[in-house]
Amino acid sequence: MSKIKCQCGHENPFGTVLCEKCGRPLTDEAKKSEMVDMRYEGSARRSQTYKKSVIDKIWNFFSSVKIGVSIIIAVLTTSAIGTIFPQKFYVPVSGNDPSEYLEYYERLYGTVGKLYYQLGFYDMYNSWWFKILIGMLGTSIIIASLDRVIPLYKSLTKQRTKRHPSFMKRQRIYGESDVSDSDESLKNAEKALKDLHYKVKVEDGAILAEKNRFGRWGPYVNHTGLIIFLLGVLMRGIPGFYVDETMWIREGETREIPGAPGYLLENVDFSVETYSQGEADEVFGEALEKNGAIVSEFKSDVKLYKEKEGSLPGSSDVEFMKEYPIIVNKPLKFDGYSIFQMDYKTGELKTMTFSLMNKKTEQSVGEFTVDLNEPAKEYDLGNGTSIELMEYFADYDGIVDGQPSSKSPIPNNPAFIFNMKTPEHPDGEKSFVAIRQTLEVEPNDYEAKFLSAETRDASGLTIRKDKTLYILLLGGIVFMIGVIQGSYWQHRRIWIQKGSGSEMIIAGHTNKNWYTLKKDLDKVKEVATLPAYTDKQDKEAVIDTTEGETK
Amino acid sequence: MDYAALSANLLLVSFIAYLVGTFFFGGAVKVSKTEKTYKDSMWGKIGIVVTIIGFVSQLGYFITRWIASGHAPVSNMFEFTTAFSMMLVGSFILIFFIYKTPSLGLFALPIAIVIIAYASMFPREITPLIPALKSYWLTVHVITAALGESILAISAVAGLIYLAKNVDLTKKSKERFWLEAVMFTVVLVLGFVVSSTAFSLSGYEADFTYVDKNGKASEMTYNMPPLFGMSEYEQLTTDTMKPWFEMPAIVNAKTLTTFVWSLFTGIILYILIRLIFRRPIAALLQPFAKKANSQLMDEIGYRSVLIGFPVFTLGALIFAMIWAHEAWSRFWGWDPKEVWALITWLFYAAFLHLRLSQGWEGKKSAWLAVAGFVIIMFNLVAVNLIIAGLHSYA
Numbered sequence: 001m002s003k004i005k006c007q008c009g010h011e012n013p014f015g016t017v018l019c020e021k022c023g024r025p026l027t028d029e030a031k032k033s034e035m036v037d038m039r040y041e042g043s044a045r046r047s048q049t050y051k052k053s054v055i056d057k058i059w060n061f062f063s064s065v066k067i068g069v070s071i072i073i074a075v076l077t078t079s080a081i082g083t084i085f086p087q088k089f090y091v092p093v094s095g096n097d098p099s100e101y102l103e104y105y106e107r108l109y110g111t112v113g114k115l116y117y118q119l120g121f122y123d124m125y126n127s128w129w130f131k132i133l134i135g136m137l138g139t140s141i142i143i144a145s146l147d148r149v150i151p152l153y154k155s156l157t158k159q160r161t162k163r164h165p166s167f168m169k170r171q172r173i174y175g176e177s178d179v180s181d182s183d184e185s186l187k188n189a190e191k192a193l194k195d196l197h198y199k200v201k202v203e204d205g206a207i208l209a210e211k212n213r214f215g216r217w218g219p220y221v222n223h224t225g226l227i228i229f230l231l232g233v234l235m236r237g238i239p240g241f242y243v244d245e246t247m248w249i250r251e252g253e254t255r256e257i258p259g260a261p262g263y264l265l266e267n268v269d270f271s272v273e274t275y276s277q278g279e280a281d282e283v284f285g286e287a288l289e290k291n292g293a294i295v296s297e298f299k300s301d302v303k304l305y306k307e308k309e310g311s312l313p314g315s316s317d318v319e320f321m322k323e324y325p326i327i328v329n330k331p332l333k334f335d336g337y338s339i340f341q342m343d344y345k346t347g348e349l350k351t352m353t354f355s356l357m358n359k360k361t362e363q364s365v366g367e368f369t370v371d372l373n374e375p376a377k378e379y380d381l382g383n384g385t386s387i388e389l390m391e392y393f394a395d396y397d398g399i400v401d402g403q404p405s406s407k408s409p410i411p412n413n414p415a416f417i418f419n420m421k422t423p424e425h426p427d428g429e430k431s432f433v434a435i436r437q438t439l440e441v442e443p444n445d446y447e448a449k450f451l452s453a454e455t456r457d458a459s460g461l462t463i464r465k466d467k468t469l470y471i472l473l474l475g476g477i478v479f480m481i482g483v484i485q486g487s488y489w490q491h492r493r494i495w496i497q498k499g500s501g502s503e504m505i506i507a508g509h510t511n512k513n514w515y516t517l518k519k520d521l522d523k524v525k526e527v528a529t530l531p532a533y534t535d536k537q538d539k540e541a542v543i544d545t546t547e548g549e550t551k
Numbered sequence: 552m553d554y555a556a557l558s559a560n561l562l563l564v565s566f567i568a569y570l571v572g573t574f575f576f577g578g579a580v581k582v583s584k585t586e587k588t589y590k591d592s593m594w595g596k597i598g599i600v601v602t603i604i605g606f607v608s609q610l611g612y613f614i615t616r617w618i619a620s621g622h623a624p625v626s627n628m629f630e631f632t633t634a635f636s637m638m639l640v641g642s643f644i645l646i647f648f649i650y651k652t653p654s655l656g657l658f659a660l661p662i663a664i665v666i667i668a669y670a671s672m673f674p675r676e677i678t679p680l681i682p683a684l685k686s687y688w689l690t691v692h693v694i695t696a697a698l699g700e701s702i703l704a705i706s707a708v709a710g711l712i713y714l715a716k717n718v719d720l721t722k723k724s725k726e727r728f729w730l731e732a733v734m735f736t737v738v739l740v741l742g743f744v745v746s747s748t749a750f751s752l753s754g755y756e757a758d759f760t761y762v763d764k765n766g767k768a769s770e771m772t773y774n775m776p777p778l779f780g781m782s783e784y785e786q787l788t789t790d791t792m793k794p795w796f797e798m799p800a801i802v803n804a805k806t807l808t809t810f811v812w813s814l815f816t817g818i819i820l821y822i823l824i825r826l827i828f829r830r831p832i833a834a835l836l837q838p839f840a841k842k843a844n845s846q847l848m849d850e851i852g853y854r855s856v857l858i859g860f861p862v863f864t865l866g867a868l869i870f871a872m873i874w875a876h877e878a879w880s881r882f883w884g885w886d887p888k889e890v891w892a893l894i895t896w897l898f899y900a901a902f903l904h905l906r907l908s909q910g911w912e913g914k915k916s917a918w919l920a921v922a923g924f925v926i927i928m929f930n931l932v933a934v935n936l937i938i939a940g941l942h943s944y945a
Binding site for chain 1: 827
């Protein structure tokens with residue numbers, strides 16, 4: 001494409017609206033307008049210049065802020081929809097059975113809930129279309145920024161001190177009038193502007209005072225931060241970069257840590273503390289009386305072990321690493337992993353002790369204890385008496401299809417089928433024993449009578465490893481730098497130059513905060529004789545000054 | 552020293568100071584012809600002095616309560632909302648010293664007053680922290696987020712003034728309707744305050760048992776006559792009214808009852824206002840907004856978003872993510888409160904982009920600022936009370 005040659009002699013790239021050097025309007029539209037669009041200094045943006053090929057069209061689509069905002073609104077709206085009902089991961093349904101989820105949403109939220117499930121809103125943030133939206137947002141951020149930042153940079157570095165009057169006239173802040181001694185005015189203005197910390201350039205009876213140009217790059221810096229952040233999120237898909245596992249570990253247990261091969265964790269002790277009314281009475285008394293006990297802390301005292309190098313997986317050849325009390329907000333950290341205290345269960349059944357009774361004599365012939373996590377097959381009571389544990393249901397859930405069933409391996413509601421072998425019945429008498437329930441096929445002579453149970457606490461832990469965290473943090477920091485740079489520093493420019501004869505013209509531009517730009521100009525005007533200026537956008541200014549002064 | 556009692560008194564002092572401050576800013580607007588002649592007005596000077604006294608007193612409330620409880624007083628609905636109102640006034644004072652505009656005070660202080668009144672309807676006793684909240688990030692995250700939100704709220708105040716001035720109230724229009732709708736919402740909050748206070752003064756209590764959505768038997772005490780009963784409720788108190796309707800388990804009938812009573816009281820209040828003044832509330836406010844300079848209000852609206860957006864990002868997203876990672880093991884979990892913070896952030900991002908490149912200034916920008924405040928309030932009120940999530944501490 002051909003270059004556009006301005007009257008000042010500068011060759012501008014095709015598509016330029018305002019000459020990069022002198023600011024003369026180059027297009028018919030700009031020539032006709034009263035105020036020029038200064039957002040990108042009237043530079044030639046690719047999206048505004050090339051519109052033919054498919055690549056141009058894609059580029060132009062994503063570089064449009066209108067499209068960008070539409071994507072933002074789409075993400076915003078769909079995100080809001082996702083909060084109407086709880087998302088899949090907050091629903092108390094275990095396993096991955098879709099029909100159970102459907103049942104859950106339908107039972108609680110009726111037809112709307114069913115629809116919510118069927119439209120995929122119940123797991124919205126993981127849906128393909130939500131991910132595509134985020135991808136489009138990322139693309140839009142990259143393309144829209146590139147489309148603007150490069151030409152903007154070029155124009156701002158090429159700008160000349162002396163501008164053409166047609167450029168000045170089309171600024172929002174503009175003033176012209178005759179001044180008695182324009183050289184004196186220029187000199188005073190230069191000093192005043194320097195006192196206001198402007199960078200002042202003087203050239204041939206013209207002043208360009210500029211401040212905080214770097215604020216102009218803020219948006220592009222913060223967009224870079226966002227892109228780094230999104231890349232970080234993408235990288236979690238790489239194997240080994242991200243681990244997210246949970247484990248339940250009971251007091252006294254030692255278990256391999258899921259997701260962290262080679263490491264073992266022992267739960268030495270788990271404890272829950274509450275704010276007791278006595279000591280906390282003075283301050284929290286009213287609240288404790290109203291709400292009952294409030295938990296103040298739950299803690300797992302753990303020991304971390306590592307399998308020795310060269311040892312077989314699962315071998316007991318381990319090396320003690322460290323001891324640590326895990327509480328909420330204070331995870332155990334090692335080798336890039338973090339283990340978080342998330343949940344707990346108190347009073348989980350550990351063992352149950354039974355006594356074998358002769359129903360007639362009501363005499364005990366012996367006691368036996370069943371370890372509910374690792375039950376033995378047979379319990380020998382001596383004297384030719386033994387108990388065979390035929391079947392065990394850790395979490396008995398009633399009879400399903402004529403068979404007793406267990407809904408989980410956790411001993412929440414243990415049930416047993418015992419075969420009681422006694423000298424009278426060497427083949428045994430069968431009995432189904434659950435909590436507060438004993439069923440017999442035929443009337444038995446003996447029964448296993450529940451004596452006592454031992455409980456223990458279980459700690460719910462989450463294991464995480466996230467190598468992307470530092471990338472995300474970097475993204476966040478870069479974003480903050482950019483957004484502060486762009487929001488708290490405004491790029492202000494003031495042009496003052498001699499016109500024909502004793503005329504002087506002034507113009508001002510800022511990318512934001514016109515109020516302070518005007519205040520700066522007023523300060524300069526106190527020292528230097530300069531033309532009065534008007535703010536073309538403040539239609540009420542006239543009323544303010546005229547009426548205001550009559551008070 | 553009894554810090555808790557002192558703290559309550561200081562809050563009361565600030566509440567009264569804001570009322571008095573509003574009155575003086577009203578005077579300032581009335582006597583000065585325009586925004587610019589304000590400098591001569593004694594009313595405005597007294598107004599800002601009284602406001603600062605109120606703010607210092609509220610700061611005193613905050614500090615003494617902090618000492619009394621041992622943690623930053625931002626851990627439940629009452630504490631957070633009160634802190635938010637304090638920062639709103641603080642942001643107003645900051646913006647006031649940049650722009651010297653009494654109109655902003657005339658509108659910002661009443662909003663702070665309504666927010667304090669709203670906060671006071673929630674349990675005010677000092678509660679100990681649950682394990683998840685025991686972290687210095689509570690202080691850092693919540694205070695920064697509230698500060699960001701309060702600065703963003705100033706933009707809505709400026710927007711409201713802009714609209715009150717520039718919307719033509721003589722002709723029927725969508726704009727007129729929505730402006731009045733905003734006013735009505737404020738009256739609704741007052742309805743909530745009035746009905747809650749009235750029933751709590753009368754000591755009303757009605758006890759129920761019910762079955763919650765997980766099928767567990769629970770108990771509940773209503774402090775307002777129960778219009779709606781919980782799922783499978785049984786009344787324990789005999790001398791109180793019987794609920795009109797029974798609600799399904801997913802609906803919190805107590806919240807619904809409170810809402811309907813507030814709505815009912817709010818509507819009566821609104822009708823009374825209309826009957827007494829024979830004009831829409833927006834029209835009543837218009838003369839007070841007329842003196843404001845539109846360009847300045849637009850500028851303040853934009854500037855406060857510019858100042859508030861980075862603070863909000865830092866507090867409500869970045870600090871939030873860091874803490875969430877420490878406490879809940881993940882930096883982001885699509886919890887409703889998190890999502891609504893993201894929505895707020897996206898909304899203001901859209902606001903900035905629309906303003907920068909689509910030239911949405913003036914009325915459009917003012918409407919967006921008001922809508923942004925509605926989203927912030929939704930996140931504060933509705934997400935805490937209606938949508939259950941990890942942040943439902945109050």
